[in-house]
Amino acid sequence: MRKWISFPWREGKISRQAHADFPEEGIYEREAGRSGFFGPTAHFHHKRPPTAWTSWEGPLRPRAFNLKNLELSTDSPWQAPLFLHNASCKMRYWHCPRSMDYLARNADGDDLFFVHAGDADLFTDYGCLRIGEGDYVVIPRGCMWRLEIHQPITMLMVEATNDSYQLPDKGLLGPQAIFDPAMLDVPAIDEKFLAQQDDGRSWKVLIKRLDAVSVVSYPHSPLDAIGWHGDLAVVRINWRHIRPLMSHRYHLPPSAHTTWVASRFVICTFVPRPIESDPGALKVPFYHNNDDFDEVIFYHAGNFFSRDNIGPQMITFHPSGFTHGPHPKAFAAGQQHTRKETDEVAVMVDTRDPLVVGEAAFAVEEKAYADSWKTKG
Incomplete structure (x- = not known):
């Protein structure tokens, strides 16, 4: 067990509390x-x-860094420019101008998307979800996904390497503070999702593991679930639904x-x-x-x-x-x-x-x- 050294002290001219009522000569x-x-x-x-x-x-x-000047269009999200990274976190910026004719799967950790621009249908193991400008989207590790583009998508991608995304402990504020979890949207197994299961074509899945990409081929769409239940899923929330403290x-x-x-x-x-x-x-x-x-x-x-x-x-x-x-x-x-x-x-x-x-x-x-x-x- 460890404990921070603690000895509250005052010296010289100060404000009695932080971030307020500064001394005139020490603003x-x-x-x-x-x-x-x-x-x-x-x-x-x-x-x-x-x-x-x-x-x-x-x-x-x-x-x-001005990401507008990056060469963004790549064949897959795993080729998107990696602009900052460490062993626990990888940040990419990706531009997807056309619908994906393949599936992506990250075996290295959860992905978080922040959509800067665009509009698309996101097809996942869990069903279909419309995403667009200002959306956060959490993709659980190992989930397959692809985009059908309505307007080209540009997004920040943040990987929690060998890790997962969770919500902060809101303590005294209560569970509905900042955003109510009821505002989290999940994909639907709807007509659009079921229709793509019978497309009569083969699909490739690009799986990233230890930053190397393997390709697995199927004679059909592997997104062929007819239902699911549980408390693990792709989730989406738009910044406009965040109510700041x-x-x-x-x-x-x-x-x-x-x-x-x-x-x-x-x-x-x-x-x-x-x-x-x-x-x-x-x-x-x-x-x-x-x-x-x-x-x-x-x-x-x-x-x-x-x-x-x-x-x-x-x-x-x-x-x-x-x-x-x-x-x-x-x-x-x-x-x-x-x-x-x-x-x-x-x-x-x-x-x-x-x-x-x-x-x-x-x-x-x-x-x-x-x-x-x-x-x-």
């Missing part, structure tokens, strides 16, 4: 924390922004927006919400250290209120080891309370283990991103 609050936002913390008040660096050298650095007096940490949980990483969803209105409350994300987690954010829609020059289909990557926080313009706007609500939609992946940048990501990197916190003299 730049920095949080140092362990275990993401779940462990012990210390809060520092600085005279100047902790991100006011003048230069940056070496491999550790904040990075941004809010506080008008306190800026909640990203962990309050956790949507999916795996053993070594979490996925959070930022959706439009009112900005804190209390005069003393912090109105932008606080400066904080990445001391235990790597942080990745995929920007889907809107204007991300703590970043400048970041748009849809971009990724920011803040590896563990340095302080980051709002850009200067965003911090100033928060001080002036110029915005009353956010309009952003973004997916955040926080991983407990260091991520490796894939070659495909380096090819579309915004190399000046580390300089974007500089103020113009």
Whole structure:
């Protein structure tokens, strides 16, 4: 058994509680924390922004990637560009312009899709499910699936390698908080699904295991179930059905927006919400250290209120080891309370283990991103 060292202490000029009522000469609050936002913390008040660096050298650095510039169309999802990965998590970005004439199956772990654009029928072992822009779709490990395209699909794919996706413990908030599990949709064994069983053609299944692909051929569609029952299934929910936690007096940490949980990483969803209105409350994300987690954010829609020059289909990557926080313009706007609500939609992946940048990501990197916190003299 282990226990964190605990000795609450105060030193110098401080605010009595975090993220609110800062001392006049120490408005730049920095949080140092362990275990993401779940462990012990210390809060520092600085005279100047902790991100006011003048230069940056070496491999550790904040990075941004423009996924719009990736070569996305591939023959299968297993060939989609792998832009960030570690032993527990693999992130791909895939464009599927036409219906799949094969089936895919991941034997390495659960897959989570976030559909950035498009519209398709998803055929699975469990039946048929219509998916489209803004949908999260969880595909259990070993489930066969394919897409029949209505409009070309572009999606973020996050694999929980050798793992599964589960829901966060909502504790005092109750099981219906953030989203009611009743909002999760599952595939249907409907006429459309039954019709594809008698197509009179052969099918191939592309099975990924240990990142190698094997091909299994059938003289018929292997999606030939006539029914199923149980509590394991493909599920879907749209970001519009997520009702975020809010506080008008306190800026909640990203962990309050956790949507999916795996053993070594979490996925959070930022959706439009009112900005804190209390005069003393912090109105932008606080400066904080990445001391235990790597942080990745995929920007889907809107204007991300703590970043400048970041748009849809971009990724920011803040590896563990340095302080980051709002850009200067965003911090100033928060001080002036110029915005009353956010309009952003973004997916955040926080991983407990260091991520490796894939070659495909380096090819579309915004190399000046580390300089974007500089103020113009």
